[in-house]
Each structure stands twice: as C-alpha cells, then as structure tokens.
Amino acid sequence: MLPDDFLDRFHQLCPDAQKDTALASFAEPKSVSFRVNQLQAEPEPVVAALVDQGVDPEPVVWAQDQDIAAFTCGPEQREALTHSAEAESGDIYIQSLSSMLAPALLTPASDDWVLDLAAAPGGKTILLAEMMGNQGQISAVEPVRNRFFRLKSNLERCGVDNTRVYMKDGRAVGRLKPESFDRVLLDAPCSSESRFRADDPGSTFHWNLRKVKECARKQQRLILSAFDALKPGGTLCYCTCSYSPEENEQVVSHLLKKRDAALLPTELPIDNCSPGITQWQDKSLPEELAHTRRVWPTADMDGFYLALIAKAA
Ligand code: SAM
Numbered sequence: 001m002l003p004d005d006f007l008d009r010f011h012q013l014c015p016d017a018q019k020d021t022a023l024a025s026f027a028e029p030k031s032v033s034f035r036v037n038q039l040q041a042e043p044e045p046v047v048a049a050l051v052d053q054g055v056d057p058e059p060v061v062w063a064q065d066q067d068i069a070a071f072t073c074g075p076e077q078r079e080a081l082t083h084s085a086e087a088e089s090g091d092i093y094i095q096s097l098s099s100m101l102a103p104a105l106l107t108p109a110s111d112d113w114v115l116d117l118a119a120a121p122g123g124k125t126i127l128l129a130e131m132m133g134n135q136g137q138i139s140a141v142e143p144v145r146n147r148f149f150r151l152k153s154n155l156e157r158c159g160v161d162n163t164r165v166y167m168k169d170g171r172a173v174g175r176l177k178p179e180s181f182d183r184v185l186l187d188a189p190c191s192s193e194s195r196f197r198a199d200d201p202g203s204t205f206h207w208n209l210r211k212v213k214e215c216a217r218k219q220q221r222l223i224l225s226a227f228d229a230l231k232p233g234g235t236l237c238y239c240t241c242s243y244s245p246e247e248n249e250q251v252v253s254h255l256l257k258k259r260d261a262a263l264l265p266t267e268l269p270i271d272n273c274s275p276g277i278t279q280w281q282d283k284s285l286p287e288e289l290a291h292t293r294r295v296w297p298t299a300d301m302d303g304f305y306l307a308l309i310a311k312a313a
Contacts (some may be wrong), residue, residue: 002026002196003204013243015274018296022272025297027198029075033060033300034087034094036069039130040159041091043069050092055080060097062269066104068127070097072300090157095123098194098241098295098304101268102185103127105308106237110135112182117170117226120147122154124187129160138163139181141170171221174228184236186226188219188251194241194303216246220254227259233313235264239306245280248305249289252276255309256286263291264308272296276307 002010014022034057036043047057055077063070073081086092103124108114110132116125119140128138140155140163142148148167155163168176170186191212197203219240226236238255240247255261276292278285295304 001201002198003207005209006193006196006204006207010243013245013277013294014296018272018274021298022296022303025299026196028299031072031075031300032078032081032094033070033072033097034081034092035100035127036071037090037093037126037130037158038069039126039134046086046091047071050081050084050086053080053084055084063097063100063104065269068100068104070100072097090159093123093126093158095127096302097300098302099123100127101295101304101306102187102237102239103131105266105268105306106183106185106235108132108136108183112136113180114138115173115181115184115226115229116140117173117184117186117222117229118142118188119165120144120151122151124185125151125155125163126158126160128185129162132162134160134162136162140165141168141173143167143169171225174225177229179229179231181229182231182234184226184230184234186222186236186238188222188238188240188247189215190219190240190242190247191215191244192241193243194297212242212244212246215242216244216251219247219251223251223255224258227255227261227309227311230311232311234311236309236311237306238309239304241302241304243294243303243305245277248294249276249280249285249292252289252292252307252309253285256288260312262310262312263288264310265291266293266306266308268293268295268306270295270301272298272301276305
C-alpha cells in the first residue's frame with residue numbers, strides 16, 4: 001500500500017495519458033537495466049558472455065542512439081546480473097534508465113571541468129567519465145562517509161581516472177569554487193518517491209510531507225551552490241527521483257528568483273514524460289518551468305525530474 005497523501009498528490013500531478021502505466025508500475029516487478037561500461041569493455045563480447053550465463057539483454061534503442069550501451073532484462077534476471085563476473089569487474093553497471101538521462105542531457109565535452117555535486121554511489125559520475133573518454137576533469141562530491149567510500153571504490157572498479165573525489169557538503173562548494181566548472185550535475189538527495197513499491201512498506205516508511213519539505217530546504221541551498229560553481233556560459237542539470245513539486249519545480253523556481261539563471265529546453269528521447277508544472281495548489285510558478293521534464297514510471301523506467309539551466313556568458 002502506498003501512503004494516501006502520496007497517492008492523492010500523484011493523481012493530481014500525473015497526466016491521464018500516463019496514469020494507468022505509472023500506477024501499475026508501483027505494483028509490478030520492474031525490469032532491470034544496465035550499461036556496458038565502455039571505459040573498459042566492448043558491448044558485443046560482454047553481452048555474449050551474459051547470454052552464455054542465461055541472461056537475455058534487450059538493447060535500449062534511444063540510449064544506444066546516444067552511444068550509451070544500455071540494455072534491459074526481465075525482473076527474474078536481476079540476481080544473475082547482480083552476481084555476474086561482469087558486474088563484479090565493473091564491465092557492466094546496473095543503473096536505472098532514467099538515471100542515464102541526466103548525463104545524456106548534460107553532454108559534457110572531453111575537455112570540460114565537470115562537478116558532480118551529490119555523487120555517491122557514482123553511477124552518473126561513471127557515465128559522465130565514459131562520455132568524456134576519461135579526459136577533462138570531474139570533481140565528485142559526497143559528504144556521507146560510507147557513501148563516499150562506496151563512490152571511491154565504484155569509480156576504481158569501473159576504471160574511471162579523470163575524477164577526484166571530495167568528502168564535502170555540497171552546500172559549501174559554490175562559495176569555495178565560484179565560477180569554476182563548465183558543467184555541473186546536481187542529482188539532489190530527495191524523498192526518493194520513485195523507489196516506492198506497493199508491496200514493500202519499507203520503501204515508504206520514512207516518507208511524509210514534512211520530510212518532503214525538509215528535502216526541499218536542502219535542495220534550495222544545493223542548487224544555489226551548484227549554480228554559483230558554474231562558469232559563465234556553463235550548464236547545470238538539476239534532477240531528482242521525486243515527484244513532489246516542492247523538490248522539483250519549486251527548487252528551480254527558487255534559483256530563478258535568486259540568480260540570473262535561464263532554463264534551456266529539456267529534450268528527452270522518450271515518450272513517458274511531460275512538461276514541468278507551472279501551477280501547484282494555490283501557487284503559480286514561472287512559465288519557463290514548462291521547459292523542465294517530469295519522467296513518469298513504466299515497467300522499464302523509474303520516475304524522474306530533470307531541468308537544464310544555463311548561466312549567461
Ligand atoms: N548521483 C548518484 C548516482 O547516480 O549514483 C546518486 C546521488 S543520490 C540521489 C544523492 C546523494 O547526495 C546521496 O549520496 C547523499 O548522501 C548525497 N548528499 C546528501 N546531502 C548532501 C549534501 N549536503 N551535499 C552533497 N551531497 C549530499
């Protein structure tokens with residue numbers, strides 16, 4: 001069972017065209033997705049080795065079109081995949097498809113200086129490093145000690161060597177490194193509503209509206225720090241795996257109020273998405289928020305929110 005408050009808000013937010021699929025996805029087993037880590041492996045032999053182990057990967061066309069070697073498998077193959085030699089060696093990385101959208105949207109160049117402001121366990125950092133051909137430089141920030149060490153070991157296992165890791169509070173980075181980065185990713189700590197499962201009370205146990213507002217306060221400070229760390233002419237991708245407007249459009253709206261930031265159109269290569277909202281309860285939000293995107297969950301994909309933001313040159 002999902003919390004009534006959550007369901008009530010979800011019904012208000014999710015467009016009718018997406019609703020049946022989205023609601024069903026909270027109850028149905030999800031497929032499992034992974035990427036071949038092209039920093040150290042070629043997709044063809046890796047997929048062949050997995051097929052030999054009884055795994056049946058289906059290529060994800062929109063991702064492959066962007067040179068991301070992404071595949072999905074049936075939910076019953078999760079165990080085999082998780083315990084495969086390929087996962088252990090870092091030749092594959094198990095990652096939700098929606099998580100792959102953020103690096104794909106940020107499109108770092110190979111000589112960029114990139115900041116990943118909330119980085120552990122590192123799935124998006126590893127994809128950014130792959131897109132940069134292990135060139136340029138990534139600074140990956142994670143303040144929570146055990147998660148910091150998990151990030152570090154994931155980067156090492158996956159052959160990432162253009163990244164320095166920092167155990168720091170992301171809220172301080174904009175002040176410590178102002179106007180320093182060409183690209184910033186803020187995959188903000190959030191209420192994780194997209195991980196809710198109807199058959200797992202543990203997935204919703206800590207959720208309530210007070211917690212959503214607490215996350216929003218931290219996100220508002222993080223997004224200002226992320227923006228301050230951007231060079232003029234740079235681009236910031238803000239994302240969460242929450243549906244709550246307080247953690248999404250209202251955080252971006254806070255940035256628009258406090259800084260000279262401009263929203264860029266967020267073009268996604270998928271159909272299960274809709275524009276960001278411009279009205280929530282009794283509050284009107286800036287019209288430009290329609291440039292941001294809400295990703296709705298399906299049997300293959302988790303929910304997500306993405307905004308692409310520019311700092312004037
Ligand atoms: N980007 C990661 C990935 O793709 O693997 C997932 C990031 S997760 C959504 C958010 C992370 O933000 C968590 O690891 C959390 O510990 C971290 N976090 C929490 N408070 C933070 C803060 N003040 N500054 C930076 N990161 C923070």
